[in-house]
Amino acid sequence: MDSETLLARITDYASRPDPYPLYAELREAGPVVWQAGGNCLIGGYHHVAALLHDPRMSADPRTGGELGHKPPFLRLDDPEHHRLRNLAMRPFGPPHSPGRVDGMRGEIRRITEELMTSFEPGRQVDIVDDFAYPLPVTVICRLLGVPHEDEPLFRAWSDVLVTAADVRPDADSTESDKAGDQARIEMGGYLLELAERRRGKPSEDMLGAFVNEPDPALRLTQEELAETAVLLLIAGHETTVNLITNGVLTLLRRPDSLDLLRREPHLLPSAVEELLRYEPPVHMRERIPHADIDIAGTTIPRGTSVVLALASGNRDPKRFHEPDRFDPARPDNQHLGFGGGIHLCYGAPLARLEAQAALGALLPHLGTAGLVQDPPPYRQNAMLRGPRHLHVQF
Incomplete structure (x- = not known):
């Protein structure tokens, strides 16, 4: 009977600081664990990986009978998913070329260094609000062409949308779904208006690239442009905030790993992959x-x-040796941190770049830093798990 409440217990806010014992319980309970609400949980690596690649598994909520507007390509199946994803990725640059993301390396480094100027000895900072949030937000705003001064506006919309996107123990719709729909409409309208200002005016940003696409066959409709822009703006910063913050928390809890990375900074790319797993x-x-x-x-x-x-x-x-141990040099680390299959995170290269730049800049300072509160307060969302604040004393 306890196994039928696993999802409810995992998503309970009390479990947010450490859900991993519950995940161990899930794996022990079997490959498929039915829940009281009629849905099921799967937690073994090989089964999860196989289902992520299984074309019979749909990401579209309308497959389960839900009505509503056409979702963004993240929640669509092929061939429509493939078409929209390719169109959304075009402004990032052609496959196997440096493109816009690689061209942001210097800019990301400069933004990181700018944010670090407030990290003075003796000062207490919030890694989330003072660093992990403003870095990816600034980057995605510049890529898309969104005015940074409008950040409070789209942050409010993002918070509502992220709340609505959480995994729930039952399938009942709630008020958060309605609020999410309204936030999506308002945010989409805002981004469409920004894009329209660029029509006929060449610009370096992605909104300008979308709206000035010369080939009619490669143009997004108004609805597709709104959904894609909302998705890029939210996905372009929400998960990266968690990746950076979880990284700082993990390293401050593990001085041996922190010392290793300070001595051997070339291990940083491997450490980021391990954070995506751990x-x-x-x-x-x-x-x-x-x-x-x-x-x-x-x-x-x-x-x-x-x-x-x-x-x-x-x-x-069954997949990872000593899986509960953080190993910055772990070999053969084919984690599920970016999902898998056709929906493998399209923003993975940018997230890796930002996390490596952020942690690389912080490493020299973390040796004399200490956590003010452990565990820290976490965000409500169980699916996108990360600290809401992470106060550190330098």
């Missing part, structure tokens, strides 16, 4: 099969809400 910014993804699926002798009927616990798979001892 303390991932995204813990769960929901999928809905559009055909019956058999998992180790258990049939999951079509239309069932299936919660794939990525963070549980990342700690699966």
Whole structure:
């Protein structure tokens, strides 16, 4: 009976500081763990990875009977997902070329150094509000062409949308869904207006690239442009904030790992991959099969809400040696931190670049830093798990 409440217990705010014992319970309970609300949980690495790549698993909420507007490409299936994702990725640059993201290296370094000027000895700072949030927000604003002074406006919309996007123990709609729909409409309208100002006026930003696409076959409709711009703006900073903050928290809790990285900074890219495994910014993804699926002798009927616990798979001892140990030099680290399959995180290169720049800049200072509160207060969202504040004394 306890296994039927696992999702409710995992998403309970009391579990936010350390959900990993519950993930171990999930893996022990079996490949498929049915929940009281009629949905099921899957937490083993190999099963989660297989289902992320299974074309029978739909990301579209309408597959489960939900009505509503057409979702962004993150929640669509191929071939429509493939078309919109490719169109959204075009302004980033052609495949296998440096493109816009690689061209941001110097800018990311400069923004990071600018934010670091307030980190003075004896001062207490909030890693979230003073560093981990403003860095990716500034970067994505410049990439998209969003005025940074409008940040309070879209932050409020983002908070509402992130709350609505959380995984819930049951499938009932709530007031947060309605609020999320309203925030999406308002944010989409705001971004469309910004894009329209660039029509016929060449610009270096992505909104300008979208609205001035010369090939009619490659243009986004108004609705597609609004949904894509909202997705890029939110996804361009929300998960990176968690990745950077979880990284600082992990290193301050593990002085040996911190000392290793300070001595051998060339391990930083490997350490970021380990953070994506050990303390991932995204813990769960929901999928809905559009055909019956058999998992180790258990049939999951079509239309069932299936919660794939990525963070549980990342700690699966059947895949990773000593999975509960943080190892900055871990080999063969094929984690699920960016998901997998056709929906593998399209912003992964930018997130890696920002996390490496942020942690690299912080490393020289963290040796004399201490946590003011451990565990820190966490965000409400269980799917996008990370501290809401992380106060550090330098």
